[in-house]
Amino acid sequence: MQVVDPHVHFWNLDTHHYPWLAQPGVSFVGDARALRFNYLPADLLHDAGDIDVLKVVHVEANHDPADPVEETRWLQGLADSGGAHAFPDAIVAAADLSAPNAQAVLEAHAAFPNTRGIRQILNVHADPLYNYVGRHYMRDPAWRGHFALLARHGLSFDLQLYPSQMEEAAALASEHPDVPLILDHTGMFVDRNSVDGYRAWRDGLRALAACPNVTVKISGLAMFDHDWTIESLRPYVLETIDAFGAERAMFASNFPVDRQFGSYTDLWRAFARIVSGASDDEKTALFRGNAERIYRI
Template identity: 75%
Template structure:
């Protein structure tokens, strides 16, 4: 099986600071103590086993917020030596006074393609990441407009309750590519209203032609996942966005807590086994290449 994996993380704890790994906690995602070790390109390629990784996109690993550009510098060095990662989605705080300087510094590296700033807000503290509604802050919105200047996409990590606001943002910035992370992070799974909020929010986002989606991160909410437990969310997401704006991704090594790399990709392949050859190529390779320009 050949894949382009558009959502992986690498870290070197001996040379870089990741606050969440310096003081790991147990959360809905799993036990971060099990991730408190170096995870380098060689580790990922070893985990891949017989899955042939053609290209990779690295998404910010919540590196030291005092120096987000250092992560990009480090990753570009790896790419220059090893040929991967082919694309870098860097971290930046768009609410900060120095946001333009940080974006300019990231954009100076050849493999930088976009920015991710985690936006997840939830009433339940178990699921709340950031505790503030960045999309409602004037300075954040002003700095968001700088992405177009530097030719950067935006990885959109949020919850269904935030999708209506995000769709408005996407329409306001129609020339910026948005990529929804982890199939919209459907967290409120215990009620029909939770499913409806996810489904309707995803449809609002998909109505914006500049929004794509990554089919990834399912294990964060489904630790005992099976092909059948993933199938309805994968099918619903592809049906909503179409096979030309959806792409499978591993979210490794986070999803490694709940399964192997080959098991995950083979599950994806089984779930869409009835698709055409062109659709399979789009979902596993071509869309990630096109959307991340790699």
């Protein structure tokens, strides 16, 4: 089975600082203490087993916010190290678009050949357990002004938020049709125990899907479903593909975060089972082609 994995995290605790791993805690995502180890391309390939990982997109791993460009510099070094699997093929870098130096940070990231986009986590939730940032960045004039600079540098934006924020994100996408947005982790359907929560996720997906510059990664489902099975994942996978179409969705692993809840091989085989009835062209798009096209790799 061949895949292009568009959502992977690498880290080296011996050489770099990751605050969330320096003082790991327990949250809905799992026990970060279980992730306090180095994770490098060789470790991903070991986890992959007989899954043939052709290319990898690295998404920022909450590296030291005082020096986000250092993470990109390090990752580019890994990519330039040579060999058949000199990952990552693309880098989604970190930047605080509300910061006064955001323009300089974007320019520094864009100078590296494998940089393709930016992620700044936007998740806000009334429940402190789920509240990542406690601030509505999309409503900040400085943040929005710097967001507009992404097009100048040919950068996409990885969109990590909750369903309650999707309408606002759809408006942002419509205002910036020249910025590709990639919705992370299937829209992070956190309020899944109520009818209103389901509607917010379903309707939010469709609001974003109505914007032609938005695509989606089907990933991160295990963060909300620690004991997942093929059948427990199936409705979320199929609903997402129904909203975006097979031409604008892609499967991703979110490793090693999701390794807490299952193996790499089991996850990809679950995806394959769920879409076993799709056409060969649709499968190629979901597992490889869309990631290559969207991240230009």
